[in-house]
Amino acid sequence: MKYLEELIYRLKKRKQTIAVAESCTGGYLSYLLTKIPGSSKVFKLGVVAYSISAKEKLLLIPPSLLEGNEGVSEEVAKFLAINVRKILNTNLGASVVGFAGPQAKKGMRGTVFMAVADKNCARVKEEKINGNRDTVRRKASYSLIKFVLQIIKH
Numbered sequence: 001m002k003y004l005e006e007l008i009y010r011l012k013k014r015k016q017t018i019a020v021a022e023s024c025t026g027g028y029l030s031y032l033l034t035k036i037p038g039s040s041k042v043f044k045l046g047v048v049a050y051s052i053s054a055k056e057k058l059l060l061i062p063p064s065l066l067e068g069n070e071g072v073s074e075e076v077a078k079f080l081a082i083n084v085r086k087i088l089n090t091n092l093g094a095s096v097v098g099f100a101g102p103q104a105k106k107g108m109r110g111t112v113f114m115a116v117a118d119k120n121c122a123r124v125k126e127e128k129i130n131g132n133r134d135t136v137r138r139k140a141s142y143s144l145i146k147f148v149l150q151i152i153k154h
């Protein structure tokens with residue numbers, strides 16, 4: 001929780017805003033970001049783009065990036081962060097995509113890609129998270145919060 005509170009505090013102090021696009025976390029990241037009183041000053045949008053068609057139609061991810069990977073890749077995470085930031089012209093856009101459930105391709109369960117974008121660039125990281133579906137969703141959400149915090153600190 002301390003990372004979450006620090007993130008909201010730093011965004012408020014800098015007068016910065018954030019929008020997020022989630023897939024495998026199913027809204028858990030948005031839930032966490034709205035738990036902190038006063039977060040409405042910085043958190044402007046949370047979108048759960050769970051399906052490939054939502055990623056394509058709502059967040060304008062090129063179909064070529066979605067083919068063959070079930071909408072989970074470094075490139076998809078990057079484009080989601082960039083495009084969700086553009087929707088409301090926030091300072092930061094963040095995204096998370098991954099395979100949390102038991103139906104994931106062999107060796108891919110727990111593979112998560114996260115991205116953070118500002119107006120100049122997007123940074124992406126990949127993590128392998130062990131655990132059941134809920135553990136992967138929870139840990140991925142907290143990991144993205146730490147990733148955003150790390151970026152705005154530097």
